[in-house]
Amino acid sequence: MEGPYFFIIPSIASIPVNPLLLFLLLIGAVISSPIALAEHPKKLIFAVDLIRHGDRTPIIEIPKAPHHWPEGLGQLTPLGMHQEYNLGEKFHHRYIDQEKLLSRVYQPGTLYVRSTDVDRTLMSAECVLMGLYPPGTGPFLHPAFLMNWFALPYGFQPIPIHTAPQDHDALLIPRHSTEEIKQSIEAIPECQEKEKELQPHFAAWSEATGLSIHDLLDVERLGDALHIYQLKHIAMPKGLSNADVNTILKADEIIFKQSIASVQGSGENLLSEISHRLEQAAEKKYSLKYALYSAHDANIMSLLTTMGASIKEIPHYASDLNIALYEKENHHFEVQITLNDHPVQLKGRMSGTCSLQQFLALASTSKSL
Numbered sequence: 001m002e003g004p005y006f007f008i009i010p011s012i013a014s015i016p017v018n019p020l021l022l023f024l025l026l027i028g029a030v031i032s033s034p035i036a037l038a039e040h041p042k043k044l045i046f047a048v049d050l051i052r053h054g055d056r057t058p059i060i061e062i063p064k065a066p067h068h069w070p071e072g073l074g075q076l077t078p079l080g081m082h083q084e085y086n087l088g089e090k091f092h093h094r095y096i097d098q099e100k101l102l103s104r105v106y107q108p109g110t111l112y113v114r115s116t117d118v119d120r121t122l123m124s125a126e127c128v129l130m131g132l133y134p135p136g137t138g139p140f141l142h143p144a145f146l147m148n149w150f151a152l153p154y155g156f157q158p159i160p161i162h163t164a165p166q167d168h169d170a171l172l173i174p175r176h177s178t179e180e181i182k183q184s185i186e187a188i189p190e191c192q193e194k195e196k197e198l199q200p201h202f203a204a205w206s207e208a209t210g211l212s213i214h215d216l217l218d219v220e221r222l223g224d225a226l227h228i229y230q231l232k233h234i235a236m237p238k239g240l241s242n243a244d245v246n247t248i249l250k251a252d253e254i255i256f257k258q259s260i261a262s263v264q265g266s267g268e269n270l271l272s273e274i275s276h277r278l279e280q281a282a283e284k285k286y287s288l289k290y291a292l293y294s295a296h297d298a299n300i301m302s303l304l305t306t307m308g309a310s311i312k313e314i315p316h317y318a319s320d321l322n323i324a325l326y327e328k329e330n331h332h333f334e335v336q337i338t339l340n341d342h343p344v345q346l347k348g349r350m351s352g353t354c355s356l357q358q359f360l361a362l363a364s365t366s367k368s369l
Contacts, residue, residue, distance in 0.1 A: 042326040042334060044099040046281035048274050050293045050300055050321040051087065053124040054080025058225040063210030065229070065237040076120040076127075083318040084124045088131020095132070101289050106133050106157050109287045115294040116172045117163045124318075125161050125294035133157040161294075171273060172295050174266045181259055182217055188258050191216060198251060201244070208239025216255045223252020257311060260301045267306030268366055270299070275363035278325045282333050282356055304339070306366045308347035315339070325356065335359040 055077045057069040071077055076084075095101040102110060115125045138157035141149040152158070166173050185191045195216050206213045211222055226245055229236060236245055260266070270293070280286055293299070300315045315321075319340055326334045337344040337352035344352035347362065354362075 042328045044095075044101050044324055045327045046278055046289055046325040047095065047099075047101060048277065048291045048293070048323040049091065050270070050295060050303060050323075051084075051124065051128065052297050052300055052315050052317060052319040053118075053120040053294065054083040054127070055231075055317045056080055056120050056228075058228045060211070060221055060225055062222075062225055062229075062237060064208065064239070065235065067229070067234050074118075074120060076123045080120070080317060081123065081127045084127035085131045087318050087320060088128035089134075091128065091132045092134070095290060102132075105137060105139075106159060110289045111159065111292070112288055112290070113159060113161045113292045113294070114172070115161055115163050116169060116296065116299075117166050118296075121294045121296065122161060122163065125292065128292065128294070129157075129159045129161075133159065171269050172293065172299055174269065178217065182215065185216055185255065185259055191255065191258050194251060194254060198247070201247070205240070205244065205248070208237045208244075216251070219248060220252050220255040220259070223248045223255075227252065253314060256298075256314060257301070260298055260311070261305055267299070267302035267304075270303055271306050271363050271366055274323060275360050278323070278335065278356060279360060281325055282327070300339070304344065307337070307344075307362060308366075309344050309352075 053076060057071055057073055057075050057077060059074045061067075061073060069075070096104055113125055113129065115121045135154040135156050138155040139151045141151045150156075163169075164171070186195070198216075198219060202213045202218075205211075205219075205222065209222060211218065213219060213222060226236065226240075226248055228234075230245075230249070240248075274291070277288065277291055281288070297315045297319070300319060300321045301311050303321060304311055321344075322336075322338045322341075324336045324338075326336065328334055333356035335354055335356055335358075337346065346352060346354060
């Protein structure tokens with residue numbers, strides 16, 4: 001029979017209480033308390049994520065091994081979109097579910113997003129934000145009424161993404177001409193030896209690919225394209241042997257790493273901005289709690305180099321360099337730095353954990369070099 005149901009709840013005073021049982025229950029509650037378990041609890045008060053864009057198409061075409069790229073050259077692929085969306089879901093779990101750093105409903109002024117002015121990084125930022133604040137979390141058109149009238153279809157939550165033209169972006173795309181990079185590379189003994197070793201192959205590789213290969217930067221561009229061909233199981237140029245391909249790919253990695261290490265100042269501006277944001281957060285001077293930078297592998301490597309960290313491998317697609325500021329007891333602050341959830345070893349330290357003052361000193365020293 002349907003209808004209202006009534007329950008009789010006995011008065012608490014009428015229930016006999018065993019004093020020993022009550023004491024044990026209270027002790028158990030205290031022991032299981034998170035505060036009791038954590039002698040020195042710490043709270044995440046600010047976070048920075050510098051991410052690499054997702055899977056992309058090659059920057060250049062190989063004339064003698066053409067492939068149709070529906071997205072165009074240098075563009076984010078559907079796989080890349082999915083990688084970044086997954087990263088956004090991970091951030092949602094970390095910052096909203098676990099750490100309670102961000103609210104479940106987007107609050108303007110708490111989150112800042114910056115991207116290079118490149119299609120694949122702008123799109124990557126959009127995909128991450130969709131994972132961070134998924135459809136259904138967007139604003140209501142009529143919040144005063146108890147109706148699911150979202151402002152946008154599927155409850156989409158738009159979040160501003162800031163950028164600057166490439167020619168004026170001193171933060172994420174420092175101005176170094178191709179000639180400056182080339183000169184920096186050529187001044188490195190290891191690269192000089194590598195160019196002498198590879199130069200006899202330049203003519204044959206040019207003939208096999210249809211590209212003009214005259215120096216190490218040309219080899220690096222070819223290696224980038226061949227790497228993507230290899231990832232996607234696309235046939236290599238017929239004139240290149242397996243040994244040629246392996247030689248070019250190995251050279252590409254060496255040249256790219258050396259180009260990052262040789263160009264001074266490419267990560268200084270970003271490290272300076274991040275350190276300023278952490279300092280402001282510690283002083284409780286503004287409402288911002290999170291900064292997301294959508295950029296490239298070179299940005300991650302440059303920032304790591306500026307912080308004095310060694311680079312073992314080129315960061316893969318959708319990599320995440322995380323810098324987190326925690327507040328501990330007695331107004332002490334701790335900075336944790338991870339790359340894809342692995343601690344980053346800093347100058348003179350065993351792991352990517354240091355005090356805020358040590359981090360600020362590191363940033364200041366890097367800027368003065």
